[in-house]
Amino acid sequence: MKKRNMPIVYIAAVLISLFAIAPFVWMILTSLKPQAEIYSKPLQYLPQHLNAEGYKGMLNAKADPNVNFISWFKNTAIVSLLTTALSLIVSALGGYAMSRFQFRGRMSIGYIILLTQMLPGSLLIIPLYLIMKDYHLLNSYFGLVIAYSTIAVPFCTWMLKGYFDSVATAIDEAASIDGAGRWTTFVRVILPLTLPGLVVTAVFSFLTSWNEFMFAQTFLSDYDKWTLSVGIASFQGQYVVNWDYLMAGSVMTTLPIVIAFWLLQKHLVSGMTAGAVK
Incomplete structure (x- = not known):
C-alpha cells in the first residue's frame, strides 16, 4: 500500500472504532445519570450529575426485592461454563472424527450439522420446549445447557474440524509408532496443537449462553433461576423503564466478557486464522 494512502486508512480505522465503541460509552455514561436526567436529556452523552444508584440498587438485593443481580450472575456463570464444557467435549470429538476417520456418509453428516446453523432459534424453541417438558427438564439449568448446546455444537464442530485438518496426519502416525493409542494421541498430542482453536470455540460457546x-x-x-439477560430485561416495563438499573446491569454484564477478550486476545487472534488453511 502506498504511503500517501496511509492517512486515509488511519482515519477510516479511527472512525470505525469510534462507531463501534460509541454505544458502549453511551451505556456507561447513561448508567451514571439520574433517572430524571435520562428522560429529560436521553441523547446527551456527559451526565450533569453523577449518580451510582443504579449500581447500588443492582448489587443490593435487600434494598429492592425485585433485584437479585448476584444470583442472576451466578446462574448465568453456571449455565455458561457447563455449556462451554459440554460443547467443547462434543465438538472436539466430532471434529476430530470428521477430520481423521473415513466412513460412509461422513460428508453428509457434516452438511446436516452445518444445515442446523441455518435454522433460527424461533423454530427450535417449540420442539425443544416439548422435548424438555416430556423429560422434565423445564426450569432447570441442565435443560438450558442442552438448549444452548444445540446452537453451539454444530458451529464448534465445523470450526474444530478445520483446526484438526491443519494438523498433519503424520503427527498421528508418529505418535502411533511411539506406542500411543488413538485416544492418547488425541488428548496428549492433537489437542495441545489446536489450543488456539479450542479457545476460540470456547469463547463462542460461552458468549452464546451468556448473552442468550x-x-x-x-x-x-x-x-x-433467572439468568442475567432475563433479569435485566425485567426492568423494561410496559409503561416505565428503569434506565439507570437497566444500563448499570448491562455494564456489569458486559465487563466480564471484555475482560475475557482482553486476557485471551493472543489466542483469539491466532485461533481465528490457524484453521483457515489446511
Missing part, C-alpha cells in the same frame, strides 16, 4: 435471552425466558420460570 429467548431460550432462558421460555424455559426458566422461577425468579431465583
Whole structure:
C-alpha cells in the first residue's frame, strides 16, 4: 500500500472504532445519570450529575426485592461454563472424527450439522420446549445447557474440524509408532496443537449462553433461576423503564466478557486464522 494512502486508512480505522465503541460509552455514561436526567436529556452523552444508584440498587438485593443481580450472575456463570464444557467435549470429538476417520456418509453428516446453523432459534424453541417438558427438564439449568448446546455444537464442530485438518496426519502416525493409542494421541498430542482453536470455540460457546435471552425466558420460570439477560430485561416495563438499573446491569454484564477478550486476545487472534488453511 502506498504511503500517501496511509492517512486515509488511519482515519477510516479511527472512525470505525469510534462507531463501534460509541454505544458502549453511551451505556456507561447513561448508567451514571439520574433517572430524571435520562428522560429529560436521553441523547446527551456527559451526565450533569453523577449518580451510582443504579449500581447500588443492582448489587443490593435487600434494598429492592425485585433485584437479585448476584444470583442472576451466578446462574448465568453456571449455565455458561457447563455449556462451554459440554460443547467443547462434543465438538472436539466430532471434529476430530470428521477430520481423521473415513466412513460412509461422513460428508453428509457434516452438511446436516452445518444445515442446523441455518435454522433460527424461533423454530427450535417449540420442539425443544416439548422435548424438555416430556423429560422434565423445564426450569432447570441442565435443560438450558442442552438448549444452548444445540446452537453451539454444530458451529464448534465445523470450526474444530478445520483446526484438526491443519494438523498433519503424520503427527498421528508418529505418535502411533511411539506406542500411543488413538485416544492418547488425541488428548496428549492433537489437542495441545489446536489450543488456539479450542479457545476460540470456547469463547463462542460461552458468549452464546451468556448473552442468550429467548431460550432462558421460555424455559426458566422461577425468579431465583433467572439468568442475567432475563433479569435485566425485567426492568423494561410496559409503561416505565428503569434506565439507570437497566444500563448499570448491562455494564456489569458486559465487563466480564471484555475482560475475557482482553486476557485471551493472543489466542483469539491466532485461533481465528490457524484453521483457515489446511
